[in-house]
Amino acid sequence: MTYVPYSYKHPSARRYVFISMGKKRIEKVVDFVPLKAKNTMNFGFGDLMADGSINYKANSNNGDILKVMATVVDIMKHFTSMHPESFIFFTGSTAERTRLYERILKTYYTLFSKDFIVYGIAGPENGNKVVPFDPQSGIEYLAFLIKRIN
Amino acid sequence: MPVDKKNTARKLLKKRKATTVVVIESRIAAEDTLFPEKVAKANKILSHTKNLESIIGK
Numbered sequence: 160m161t162y163v164p165y166s167y168k169h170p171s172a173r174r175y176v177f178i179s180m181g182k183k184r185i186e187k188v189v190d191f192v193p194l195k196a197k198n199t200m201n202f203g204f205g206d207l208m209a210d211g212s213i214n215y216k217a218n219s220n221n222g223d224i225l226k227v228m229a230t231v232v233d234i235m236k237h238f239t240s241m242h243p244e245s246f247i248f249f250t251g252s253t254a255e256r257t258r259l260y261e262r263i264l265k266t267y268y269t270l271f272s273k274d275f276i277v278y279g280i281a282g283p284e285n286g287n288k289v290v291p292f293d294p295q296s297g298i299e300y301l302a303f304l305i306k307r308i309n
Numbered sequence: 310m311p312v313d314k315k316n317t318a319r320k321l322l323k324k325r326k327a328t329t330v331v332v333i334e335s336r337i338a339a340e341d342t343l344f345p346e347k348v349a350k351a352n353k354i355l356s357h358t359k360n361l362e363s364i365i366g367k
Contacts, residue, residue, distance in 0.1 A: 174343075188343060190343045190344060192344065192348050194348065194351050194352055194355060195352050195355070195356070196352075196355045196361060196365060197365055197366060198365055198366070199355065199365060201344065201347060201348050201351045203343055203344030203347050203348070205343065205344065213343045213344065215344055215347065246364075246365050248351050248354075248355065250347075250350065250351065250354070252347070278364065280354060280355075280358060284353070284354055284357060285357045286357055286359065287354060287357055287358050287359070288358065288359050288360055289358055289360055289361060289364045301354060302351070302354055304364070304365075
C-alpha cells in the first residue's frame, strides 16, 4: 500500500487508536481480543463516538479509506511483530463489508503477502473450512485469517 | 482590603482551586471488550471450522 499511514497511539497491549482526518475528524479504534481457538485473536475495528461508544457498522465515507487501510495494515504489522505466533481473524460487520475487505486483499495481495500468510474461511457458517486465500478466485469468503511471516 | 482578609481570600481561592480538580479519564477502559458481538461471531464461525486445528495447531 503506497499510502502514508496515519500515526497511531498504542494505549494498551492490544489496543490502538488513530485519527482519520478526511472530510471529518474521526477517532478510530483497533482492538485485538483473544478467541477461544488457540493463538487466535479477533481484529476489531470501529469509530469511537462522542459518547464513548464504538460504532463498527459505520460507513464513515470520510474520503480516506486507503489511508485508513494503510494504517490498519501498519497496526497489524506492529501487533504481529509483538505476537508472531498469533493468527488474526477478521470479518466485516456485514457481508458487504466482508466483500470490501476481500477486494482490498485482492488488490494489495502482492504487497500484503510479503508480510503475511493469508487464509480465507469459506463455506456455510455452520460448516466452513480454512483455505489459502486466492486473489484470482471468485470465492466469497466468510472471514479471513492472517499470520505474520517470520 | 485588609491584609488578613486578603490572606483568607487567597486561602479560600487556593482551597477552591485545589478542590475543583477535573478528572479526565480515558473514555475506554483497557479491560473492556469493545466488540463483543464481533468476538461472539468470530468464535461461532471458528467453532464450525472443520480444519482449523490443522492450520493453527492443537
